[in-house]
Amino acid sequence: MATVSPPWSYTLQLPHDPRAPGIARGTLRLILAAHDMPELAPTAELLAAELLTNSHCHTTGPYALRVRSTEPDRLRVAVWDSDPRVPPGFAEAPPAALGDVPPQDAESGRGLYLVRACADSWGSSVLRELGASKGGKLLWAECGRGVATW
Numbered sequence: 001m002a003t004v005s006p007p008w009s010y011t012l013q014l015p016h017d018p019r020a021p022g023i024a025r026g027t028l029r030l031i032l033a034a035h036d037m038p039e040l041a042p043t044a045e046l047l048a049a050e051l052l053t054n055s056h057c058h059t060t061g062p063y064a065l066r067v068r069s070t071e072p073d074r075l076r077v078a079v080w081d082s083d084p085r086v087p088p089g090f091a092e093a094p095p096a097a098l099g100d101v102p103p104q105d106a107e108s109g110r111g112l113y114l115v116r117a118c119a120d121s122w123g124s125s126v127l128r129e130l131g132a133s134k135g136g137k138l139l140w141a142e143c144g145r146g147v148a149t150w
Helices: 020-032 038-056 111-118
Strands: 009-014 062-067 074-081 120-125 137-144
Touching: 009 038, 020 038, 020 120, 038 062, 038 074, 038 111, 038 137, 111 137
Parallel strands: none
Antiparallel strands: 009 062, 062 074, 074 137, 120 137
C-alpha cells in the first residue's frame, strides 16, 4: 500500500547578509533529505541560489526562502523580498529556445536565465502591502522528479 505524503512547506527568514544564500542552500538540502527528495537537491539548490542571490544583490532588506511541496514528486522554491520590482526577463514569457543568453563578456544577467532554463515552470507575484503582509515580490520556480537535474 502506497503512503501518500501530505503537503508541506517551510519558510526561512534571512537577513541581508552575504552568508544568507549559503545558509539557505544548506537548509534546503536538509529539508529535501528529510522529505526523501534528495535527488531534487542539485536543481532545487541551483534555483534557490540564483533567486536568493538576485534578492541579495538587488535589495537592501531581508528576504526569505520558501519551499513547498503540494505533490509528492514536485517542489516549488520561492524567494520573497521587499522590492516590488520584478527583474527584466523574469516577468515576461520565456523567448523561444531561451535565445536571450547574456553576452559572454557580461558580468551579470545569467542567474534568472539559468532559473528559466532549469525549472519546469517559473513565475512571479507582486505582493501588495495589506495588513500583516510586507508587500514586495515573490519569484518562484518549480522542479520535479523525472526531470533532468544538474
